[in-house]
Amino acid sequence: MTQASTHETTYTPARAPAQGSAPAIDVAALRRTYTGGYTAVDGISFSVARGELFALLGTNGAGKTSTVELLEGLARPSGGTIRVLGHDPYTERAAVRPRVGVMLQEGGFPAELTVAETVRMCAGVTSGARPTGEALELVGLGHRADVRVKQLSGGERRRLDLALALLGRPEVLFLDEPTTGLDAEGRRDTWDLVRALRAEGTTVVLTTHYLEEAETLADRLAIMHRGRIEVSGTPAEVTASRPARIRFALPAGVPAGRLPLSLRAAEPTDGRVEIRTRRLQRDLGELLRWAEESGVELMGLDARSASLEEAFLDIASRRVETGETR
Incomplete structure (x- = not known):
């Protein structure tokens, strides 16, 4: 065009x-x-x-x-x-x-x-x-x-x-x-x-x-x-109605249990930790301070707000969960 x-x-x-x-x-x-x-x-x-x-x-x-x-x-x-x-x-x-x-x-x-x-x-x-x-x-x-x-x-x-x-x-x-x-x-x-x-x-x-x-x-x-x-x-x-996310991988020998209690997430999936949060700036700052003080390298660190796609897929997933066909 x-x-x-x-x-x-x-x-x-x-x-x-x-x-x-x-x-x-x-x-x-x-x-x-x-x-x-x-x-x-x-x-x-x-x-x-x-x-x-x-x-x-x-x-x-x-x-x-x-x-x-x-x-x-x-x-x-x-x-x-x-x-x-x-x-x-x-x-x-x-x-x-x-x-x-x-x-x-x-x-x-x-x-x-x-x-x-x-x-x-x-x-x-x-x-x-x-x-x-x-x-x-x-x-x-x-x-x-x-x-x-x-x-x-x-x-x-x-x-x-x-x-x-x-x-x-x-x-x-x-x-x-x-x-x-x-x-x-x-x-x-x-x-x-x-x-x-x-x-x-x-x-x-x-x-x-x-x-x-x-x-x-x-x-x-x-x-x-x-x-x-x-x-x-x-x-x-x-x-903004959806939580932001922080993703990263911890070095070998550093379990997710060492993270500050306020940042504990589910067990790592495929070696990567994911934290869902509605306080992205605050929690990311806390994570970075902990990593610096602990001498831990956060590999592949990715922090981002939720996307429209995530909001849409969350709603769409309800269709699958309820078995809706209409």
Whole structure:
């Protein structure tokens, strides 16, 4: 996506939701139950501020896709309420749809049309559509305008999906796995474009399996499990809910039992000691002082705060432990 480089923007740190203005999206006690009694969304509540990037994460079957379909107005909730830009996206679809852009996991394009023809076709049914050339340049496909869709790579089709989602200059943009199939350069270019859109005031709801993507882009995020939101907040708040860790190996002949009592951990695994702590700076300082005073070399010392991946995997592990299959 090198063509999109002119749209790159300096990264803006995550912002708290704007105060004093109605949220772009407001969800209260939302439920979705399918025929047969399966509840995919089980009474969740959250809001997304205008101009905010909100990431919705979860394991397969957690309910995030069912939630996003409700936000997009594709189905009627079984319970609860949704407001997108002040309207019910299902019953007031005509008021919401022209102001919203949607990038699905996989778009279906006529294979024989060119890229430009595909965009022009969609522009014909889009209010206030961008010019075709502008939409393609945004996503780095300007040089592929005359290529037939069937000749595009998987990553290029994802860029075309994004171009169509941006046609109507949406106030709210739903991105479902936007960088699947892209190479590293394409993923970074997409991130830059999404940041630029957010900086211009676009509200973005992102679903992704790339945790780095969520951690890098999101102002706030929520992790779903079994139809419910297990944890939410800024990426920093979510990771802070998990303990940090200190890992190292002790020299031969130095048992873990010699560590200060406050730092005693489980027996070493494969010769390495792991200490879980919510006082990383304090405990690391104590460990280093003990090692210096005892003349012990801590080999392969690694100390780090918890990651979003660890928070996510902790929630996902509950799915395995409970034998959940839904």
